[in-house]
Amino acid sequence: MDPVAVINGGTRGIGKEIADTLEINGYTVHSFGRDTCDARDLELVEEQAWKLGRVDVLVNVAGEFHSCDFVQEDPSWLSSMIMSNLITAWNWSRTVLPGMRKRHCGYILNISSMAAKRVRAGCSSYAISKSGMNALTEAILRENVQYGIKATAICPGDCDTHIGQGIAPGEDLIPLVDISQTVVWLLSLSKTAIVPEVCIERRGRYL
DSSP, rough: OOOOOETTOOOSSHHHHHHHHHHHOOOOEEOOTTTTTOSSSHHEEEEEEHHHHOOSSEEOOOOOOOOOOTSSOOOOHHHHHIIIIHHHHHHHHHHHHHHHHHHHHHEEEEOOOOOSSSOTOOHHHHHHHHHHHHHHHHHHHHGGGGGEEEEEEEEOOSSTTTTGGGSSGGGGGGGGHHHHHHHHHHSSSSOOOOOEEEEEEEEEEGG
């Protein structure tokens, strides 16, 4: 039986790239966006997970991004980004973990950001939400590793998405395939190898 992967936010960008790559590598992939399962709603997530049954791999990619000076930022942005970037991951993780515990295996991969490691001016609320995602990943790992479950936060820098294209030229951005291949590499590791976090920075940040 092929392993089953759920991609929360898998209908475009990084999420779609990961979904396509996992399908090529033999996974049965279920990709969800807000139009198919709004992960901000826990009841909708639980209903969708019940329909799927087994989930071996969960990849949380769903999120949103706003950029503005901290003082001038719309006060609603913080709560909106926490809901989209953190709570959606919390909802899906909380829902699939009981099944993973029962089977004593599973992997949760959270696509975070280098913004959680290196706060950039104008991106404070985004950085806060992604820092929360990193903490969620560590909590999942600490509380579930004894059940054979792994969790990793992947923290990419500026990628070749519509957001990244507003920051740097396309040739200077991280190709999406680098993120999807990182996911494949993590899934290929032995049961005894634990990788809590992967940081992938854009080369231009060092020039």
